[in-house]
Amino acid sequence: xxxxxxxxxxxxxxxxxxxxxxxxxxxxxxxxxxxxxxxxxxxxxxxxxxxxxxxxxxxxxxxxxxxxxxxxxxxxxxxxxxxxxxxxxxxxxxxxxxxxxxxxxxxxxxxxxxxxxxxxxxxxxxxxxxxxxxxxxxxxxxxxxxxxxxxxxxxxxxxxxxxxxxxxxxxxxxxxxxxxxxxxxxxxxxxxxxxxxxxxxxxxxxxxxxxxxxxxxxxxxxxxxxxxxxxxxxxxxxxxxxxxxxxxxxxxxxxxxxxxxxxxxxxxxxxxxxxxxxxxxxxxxxxxxxxxxxxxxxxxxxxxxxxxxxxxxxxxxxxxxxxxxxxxxxxxxxxxxxxxxxxxxxxxxxxxxxxxxxxxxxxxxxxxxxxxxxxxxxxxxxxxxxxxxxxxxxxxxxxxxxxxxxxxxxxxxxxxxxxxxxxxxxxxxxxxxxxxxxxxxxxxxxxxxxxxxxxxxxxxxxxxxxxxxxxxxxxxxxx
Amino acid sequence: xxxxxxxxxxxxxxxxxxxxxxxxxxxxxxxxxxxxxxxxxxxxxxxxxxxxxxxxxxxxxxxxxxxxxxxxxxxxxxxxxxxxxxxxxxxxxxxxxxxxxxxxxxxxxxxxxxxxxxxxxxxxxxxxxxxxxxxxxxxxxxxxxxxxxxxxxxxxxxxxxxxxxxxxxxxxxxxxxxxxxxxxxxxxxxxxxxxxxxxxxxxxxxxxxxxxxxxxxxxxxxxxxxxxxxxxxxxxxxxxxxxxxxxxxxxxxxxxxxxxxxxxxxxxxxxxxxxxxxxxxxxxxxxxxxxxxxxxxxxxxxxxxxxxxxxxxxxxxxxxxxxxxxxxxxxxxxxxxxxxxxxxxxxxxxxxxxxxxxxxxxxxxxxxxxxxxxxxxxxxxxxxxxxxxxxxxxxxxxxxxxxxxxxxxxxxxxxxxxxxxxxxxxxxxxxxxxxx
Numbered sequence: 001x002x003x004x005x006x007x008x009x010x011x012x013x014x015x016x017x018x019x020x021x022x023x024x025x026x027x028x029x030x031x032x033x034x035x036x037x038x039x040x041x042x043x044x045x046x047x048x049x050x051x052x053x054x055x056x057x058x059x060x061x062x063x064x065x066x067x068x069x070x071x072x073x074x075x076x077x078x079x080x081x082x083x084x085x086x087x088x089x090x091x092x093x094x095x096x097x098x099x100x101x102x103x104x105x106x107x108x109x110x111x112x113x114x115x116x117x118x119x120x121x122x123x124x125x126x127x128x129x130x131x132x133x134x135x136x137x138x139x140x141x142x143x144x145x146x147x148x149x150x151x152x153x154x155x156x157x158x159x160x161x162x163x164x165x166x167x168x169x170x171x172x173x174x175x176x177x178x179x180x181x182x183x184x185x186x187x188x189x190x191x192x193x194x195x196x197x198x199x200x201x202x203x204x205x206x207x208x209x210x211x212x213x214x215x216x217x218x219x220x221x222x223x224x225x226x227x228x229x230x231x232x233x234x235x236x237x238x239x240x241x242x243x244x245x246x247x248x249x250x251x252x253x254x255x256x257x258x259x260x261x262x263x264x265x266x267x268x269x270x271x272x273x274x275x276x277x278x279x280x281x282x283x284x285x286x287x288x289x290x291x292x293x294x295x296x297x298x299x300x301x302x303x304x305x306x307x308x309x310x311x312x313x314x315x316x317x318x319x320x321x322x323x324x325x326x327x328x329x330x331x332x333x334x335x336x337x338x339x340x341x342x343x344x345x346x347x348x349x350x351x352x353x354x355x356x357x358x359x360x361x362x363x364x365x366x367x368x369x370x371x372x373x374x375x376x377x378x379x380x381x382x383x384x385x386x387x388x389x390x391x392x393x394x395x396x397x398x399x400x401x402x403x404x405x406x407x408x409x410x411x412x413x414x415x416x417x418x419x420x421x422x423x424x425x426x427x428x429x430x431x432x433x434x435x436x437x438x439x440x441x442x443x444x445x446x447x448x449x450x451x452x453x454x455x456x457x458x459x460x461x462x463x464x465x466x467x468x469x470x471x472x473x474x475x476x477x478x479x
Numbered sequence: 480x481x482x483x484x485x486x487x488x489x490x491x492x493x494x495x496x497x498x499x500x501x502x503x504x505x506x507x508x509x510x511x512x513x514x515x516x517x518x519x520x521x522x523x524x525x526x527x528x529x530x531x532x533x534x535x536x537x538x539x540x541x542x543x544x545x546x547x548x549x550x551x552x553x554x555x556x557x558x559x560x561x562x563x564x565x566x567x568x569x570x571x572x573x574x575x576x577x578x579x580x581x582x583x584x585x586x587x588x589x590x591x592x593x594x595x596x597x598x599x600x601x602x603x604x605x606x607x608x609x610x611x612x613x614x615x616x617x618x619x620x621x622x623x624x625x626x627x628x629x630x631x632x633x634x635x636x637x638x639x640x641x642x643x644x645x646x647x648x649x650x651x652x653x654x655x656x657x658x659x660x661x662x663x664x665x666x667x668x669x670x671x672x673x674x675x676x677x678x679x680x681x682x683x684x685x686x687x688x689x690x691x692x693x694x695x696x697x698x699x700x701x702x703x704x705x706x707x708x709x710x711x712x713x714x715x716x717x718x719x720x721x722x723x724x725x726x727x728x729x730x731x732x733x734x735x736x737x738x739x740x741x742x743x744x745x746x747x748x749x750x751x752x753x754x755x756x757x758x759x760x761x762x763x764x765x766x767x768x769x770x771x772x773x774x775x776x777x778x779x780x781x782x783x784x785x786x787x788x789x790x791x792x793x794x795x796x797x798x799x800x801x802x803x804x805x806x807x808x809x810x811x812x813x814x815x816x817x818x819x820x821x822x823x824x825x826x827x828x829x830x831x832x833x834x835x836x837x838x839x840x841x842x843x844x845x846x847x848x849x850x851x852x853x854x855x856x857x858x859x860x861x862x863x864x865x866x867x868x869x870x871x872x873x874x875x876x877x878x879x880x881x882x883x884x885x886x887x888x889x890x891x892x893x894x895x896x897x898x899x900x901x902x903x904x905x906x907x908x909x910x911x912x913x914x915x
Contacts, residue, residue: 310677353631417620418613418616418617418620419613419616420613420616420639444611444612445611445612445613445614445638445639446611446612446613447612447613447616449612450612
């Protein structure tokens, strides 16, 4: 029977990063995966959607070439199958890359579905989950079914789409992100239920590619976790692009016909309307994969579909740990990776601190992009801070104008008393690449002063980050 | 130049206080003797009086500010003829800024002014300390010394949570390490707040922030238990003779102008007096431990623990050995009443050579108190109650109370503690001997 120091269940971004770090720390490490190395992120989430959105972006530029003084002869068009092929190719390349990295770091990969029989022991059997097609090939050299022992077992099984009763995904008319990523034909019309990052990215992609898109959000604003001002700005941009947005609205039910479906939607006042579309994308959040692992028999504590941990990955049962989506929100790949590293370093006895969830950034890759970290204005007020708020519009930035991207805003929120950067919220071109500047600043506990003293290169979009801080203290130059 | 109002030191040991309330607002006319503000220290509320006349031009430290260091400028008073609005826009409390000599080149700084500048409190800028900018900012604003804070960030960098923990009077949780043997054995710290809170369901409790009295009690008693080796001696003391004497003395108390007796002695008053006399008779026990020397006190200053809403305070009867029972009794009534209103002055509750803690009124039979440095002893007094006792081979009934001395063993050894207890027992059981 194979003996390991550390066995990780789940090969997503949380699991494989933890495995590599474990190996670096000298642990004999195994990773169990039932479907695809790289998890949802790399196979059905973050990465393939970025590939799709890149196609949409280039399509958008090509169809707006004249804005840049260019002329394209003939009509710009696309075949959705080719766009998907590229997206799958990107995913496949990185999927293979994860296998290579694990091999390089001498992590044993065990193919199958794991069940913890007792602390220190895992039985790996056949996957009970119907595979999502198309699948990448099973990596070479993996170990098979059997009983494995490990001193430390880390659960990193991730999450799956949440289904609402009566609107359960059927793969044809009601989609989750799985189907939305690989449609057989380009839909003419779509309803997107839920306006979090996943819903909005698909809405943005399909609208840019020409579909009629309606977003239905039950909360009063789209992108409900984002700052209200940014969300309102985003809504204006999306509506200008022709996306129909219904907030404070709920999908009450759907009726299906052969090639289309009709959703009954109720607004806050109780008025209903019916909208017919080719398909509906259900993007109402995700739930942790806690089933089938043997948690109940072991007495591992769970709460609302997630495993309860101490913030350093420890569960209430010695020797069993959980990280990533399955250990609770925010359900983001970068949170999972970081949590995994903290968990394994804690096991090694290195000094560790739990993640400060206020310092985890979030990004949405719609057009224009949205990125944020820390408290929203409303949350900061609720927490009792006196605020200094800075705003800088893309319209005032030279690089943004040169790029032809004048739509956007950089908003910064400071504690007036200490100068602590409480939150940063951005909308506009490339903001997902900019936000890390504020994340680093927060991590280092800079105040407004260090940010003001920082030299930002010219001409860049990042100058707006500087100006926004200056504006919070009444010193912005270019407005 | 405007007159600076500084955070006063209410006692020689006071380092910081809370600015509880402003009684004047910006623009108010100020006369000498006016009460400007109320300062809350560890245990008392004190008033800040104006020394100068003028107009309160600018409040620099807002009401409700915690842990304001002594000598911080808290307000500016414009003297007669000064422009108030100019002062209002003056930079508030610019740290380490040299006196604005350049602004008034026509007058050389006088010797007095120069001396004032030199005497200004030296503030730690934390410029050399390895701390995050935010930690430095908070330290500067609260006056906490960064060099005294252990950092929990990478490479022991002092970060926000360390400063906040230091302000709250606890040490921040260090990064959790499996087994990190430290060079010097360290005193255990309690569980981190977050860890404690995890043990209870969210919403199942109310979170009440500590006031400064609670923080002081926690800090001082923890310090005592961790640094003072406690030793305990217990005895039963018969009270019948004392109760009889008390009854007679109270019955014969002269009447004052209001027709009420001018004193009414309590059992506790007798205990205070008896303890004072016992300490004078056993002078080796009337001491305070310091690292280099024993302080042998010439008088017995007896602290008395008074329970007040939200905590307790120990006002001190000075030279109780020299005072009559009636003086002790009336002084105690006054101190206790003012303690409850948090109006004691620091010199009324600081110091002392011993203390009495009496829980008899709650029916407590026996307990052991924690020595409150600089005291070397504390007497814990239980309830006086009728108990069967054996006298000369005969079973009989007597009123008895159980008392326990806690002593600082560094200063008062076991036999010495027992000797002090025997002396106290003799005085209480034979109260006439207090008169000698």
